[in-house]
Amino acid sequence: MIELRLPKGSPGSRILGIGSSQPERVVTNDELSKIMDTNDEWIRERVGIAERRFAAPEDTVVSMAVDAGAKAIAASGLNPSDVDTVLVANCTTTVPIPNAAAQVAELIGAKAAGGFDLNAACAGFCYALAAGSDMVRCGSAEKVLVIGAEKLTDVVDPVDRSTAIIFADGAGAAVVGPSDDTGIGPVAWGTAGDLVETITMPNGKHIYQEGQSVFRWATTKIAPIAMRALELAGVQPSDVDVLIPHQANLRIVEAIAKRLRKAGAREDMVVADDIVTSGNTSSASIPIAMDHMRAAGRVHSGDVALLIGFGAGLSYAGQVVICP
Incomplete structure (x- = not known):
């Protein structure tokens, strides 16, 4: 019987660097009150939000993910070519294919990196971080770029007070790599x-x-x-x-x-x-x-x-x- 070889992996994993990206447009509660039945006091009292960022038409899940990912890679002291896997957690891409991760990998300079999207909605980043950590520890990846990126203004009714006052756009990223100690605990x-x-x-x-x-x-x-x-x-x-x-x-x-x-x-x-x-x-x-x-x-x-x-x-x- 043939015995299949497995990679050694790493004793532990840790976050090596983080980064984030947000659109330039700041939308205040007062601005929202002009298009729906709400006001600054009502919003602050119920959800605690004073302002949020809305993406421009040219901003996409992929473009924000690339920006955040590039910042995380720079913060980690690595080069994009060091990244061998890209995971993008999101629930707001407008089409199911191509996945965002493959596009991010190419645009960020992580050529031929493995990549896939993950949809666990607002829990997505933690799901992807757990997956990336386990991949590093079991040896199927060495440097994983984990990104959460959303353009929620594409999927929110702009005059629905129950959602439009809450959701916003942006991306955040972390680079996960091997470590002799445990830097990311079990999920x-x-x-x-x-x-x-x-x-x-x-x-x-x-x-x-x-x-x-x-x-x-x-x-x-x-x-x-x-x-x-x-x-x-x-x-x-x-x-x-x-x-x-x-x-x-x-x-x-x-x-x-x-x-x-x-x-x-x-x-x-x-x-x-x-x-x-x-x-x-x-x-x-x-x-x-x-x-x-x-x-x-x-x-x-x-x-x-x-x-x-x-x-x-x-x-x-x-x-x-x-x-x-």
């Missing part, structure tokens, strides 16, 4: 398929969501999943320096942080609040928030960060990472 993931109808695209064109149902689910079910990610990584809540949940709604973010602090997380744990100025960018929200916090000096190299994504599906995933 805690799953789905709540019985609630799949709470976030859908019933007409195949626009996102629909049952906001209150999603809010109740996220504020009660996500903290235990985050705790599971800590348990899998062998980390205590008090060890967490930074909490970076999917930026769905500031009230959800605050509720998750509150529950983690009740479970032992420190009062000085830094909590991402990028939702205030970036809106909800689905799979891009976690890496965008991480990159913005790094640039602002709120996240430092070596910090223990807890990432937790959740969204349509309802899919969820979380892991502990060491910040680059």
Whole structure:
């Protein structure tokens, strides 16, 4: 019997660099109030958003992914040719083929890299990060570019108050590479398929969501999943320096942080609040928030960060990472 050879892989994996990209156009709550029945106070009170970024017609999921990916590669100190695999998490590409990852790999200079798209909606980045980490550890890849990129303005009804005030556009990326130590912990993931109808695209064109149902689910079910990610990584809540949940709604973010602090997380744990100025960018929200916090000096190299994504599906995933 022939014994097949397997690659050796790496003892661990870690994030080597991060980057992000957002459109230039800033859209305030006051601007939205001119086209729908809303106002700044109403939006801030319910979702915590003050402004968001909307893409121009020429901006695409691919172009934003390329920009964010190039920045992450530069931050990692690598060359594009060092990247052998590209994963693009997204749920807003306008056509199913060609996939975004193949286009990003070519445009970014990662010639002949393996590439595929992954759709777990707002949990997509954490799903892709877990896949990239496992690929590095098992030896099927050495340097993986993981990107979350979304152009949600393509799939949101611009006058639907329940969605148009929330969603925005952008991309965030991380380069994952081998490490002698564990820099990316095991993933805690799953789905709540019985609630799949709470976030859908019933007409195949626009996102629909049952906001209150999603809010109740996220504020009660996500903290235990985050705790599971800590348990899998062998980390205590008090060890967490930074909490970076999917930026769905500031009230959800605050509720998750509150529950983690009740479970032992420190009062000085830094909590991402990028939702205030970036809106909800689905799979891009976690890496965008991480990159913005790094640039602002709120996240430092070596910090223990807890990432937790959740969204349509309802899919969820979380892991502990060491910040680059």
